[in-house]
Amino acid sequence: MPLSAHVPRQPLHHRNISARGYKRDDGLFEVEGHLVDTKAYSFKLRSGERLAGEPVHEMWLRITYDTSMTIIDAEAISDAHPYPGFCGEITPHYRAMIGWSMRPGFSAKVRETFGATKGCTHLTDLISVLATTAYQNLAGQLPSNPEKKPFPIDGCHALASNAAAVATFYPQWYRGDAPVDQSGNGDQTNP
Template sequence: MLADLIKDLSRIHTRDIRMSTFPHDNSQVIVKGELIDTRYIRIFDITGKVLEPGTIHHIRLFCRITPDPLRIVEVFADMPVIPMEECRTTLDRVPLLTGLEIKPGFTRKVSEIMGGTRGCTHLATLTKAMAQEIVHGWLTEKRRNPAPLPDNLENIKEKGFLMDSCRMWKKDGPKIQALKQAVLARKKNNPDK
């Protein structure tokens, strides 16, 4: 088993991506993402230069998110640690994320804005990874208080990014079935609604 093969080995590199969501005004949230690459061994770069162990990348992205539609309305990024000073020039692509909706196609749009030679692959990776935290963080904030059960499945605003997002949320999956049962039970117990 692979887990057994590495149990006595020392790491040579790690990538940590951490994300957090914070409440803001008017049903908005602020989502912070952080990518940290750490090298644990001494290496030789492509030019033969010796590079010592340590943090290679530390990149942070902050997005203010508004609902209806779920989208980025303000964005800021910085790069506290980078391998080359020129890396910071790629931050010019970050403002182009403003207005981007969190919906199917988000990662493709991020690639168009900051992927490849247009930007930084690490910042693009962080931005793409943040899509799920944006959705989960916003839903968590939204569900801080109980909400009424919808009259039917068509009235669920979140279904656009929940339906078919995974096996549990597929159209005939357990989450949708449970929701259907809850709606039917509500109608049975409250026939006037």
């Protein structure tokens, strides 16, 4: 279902973020993100003119990780940015993620390490997109353990352990007060 109708308007800015997940032939996994910002009009930066449709920002980030969500490698590239010779200098710093685990506490560590003047705002924003893509990338790739609480439970409002969705799809993990149908009609694998 699309958003409601909008009033007439003129396009100004377009940010396109794509994220893709892969399983490598060596058994590791990768997520790759691409961010592109363009304007619908030409404008001047201190570093020169940008034509309409020409990228103001174009950045790539790849994270290689294993089944435990531990980062094995990280690579950042900045192909377009407002301050050539300066913005792209920070990209090697993103290798600091090597050895980190994309588990609870990861986002705080990202902000602490790459926030404000310690990183590039756009590359740092891309990390959170890739972290969630990394989880989705593993869905269905690993054997499920029926004794272990599925990752998505308590990760969002719909899958709070006391929510009706958990009662319906994951009845053994339901912690609410309402009676539950123990049939477990839903898919028991992580989404």
